[in-house]
Amino acid sequence: FFVLFFFSAPAFSFIYIGGSVEIPNLTYTNDLSDPKSQKFLLQAEAIQNYLAESYESSFLGKYYLKSVVAAFSEGESGLRAYYWNTFWAP
Numbered sequence: 764f765f766v767l768f769f770f771s772a773p774a775f776s777f778i779y780i781g782g783s784v785e786i787p788n789l790t791y792t793n794d795l796s797d798p799k800s801q802k803f804l805l806q807a808e809a810i811q812n813y814l815a816e817s818y819e820s821s822f823l824g825k826y827y828l829k830s831v832v833a834a835f836s837e838g839e840s841g842l843r844a845y846y847w848n849t850f851w852a853p
Contacts, residue, residue: 777828778850784810786840795835795842807832810844818848826850 794802814830828849836843 771846775851775853778826778852780850781847783843783845785838785841785843786810789842791835791837791842798834800840803835806835806842807844810846814846815850823850826852 789806792802792813794800795806797810798807811830812831815827818824818827818830824843828851830848832844832846836845
């Protein structure tokens with residue numbers, strides 16, 4: 764008795780790109796340092812939605828999967844959000 768396993772390579776790859784964006788009309792507060800706080804979750808969701816809308820309406824839209832905001836800090840003139848995006852490539 765034997766079992767034969769066959770694994771094939773996926774038809775596409777995932778690409779992760781990190782970055783940050785500064786939002787001048789928002790300010791950093793200490794509760795944004797806690798990724799479980801309500802303020803962090805709401806602010807992260809708003810920025811993730813903005814990034815999704817931006818990518819989905821661009822030429823990258825067909826490859827875009829999602830954005831995740833991982834952290835916040837005080838920027839030079841506003842709130843800085845650190846994020847990563849996931850794309851797929853055929």
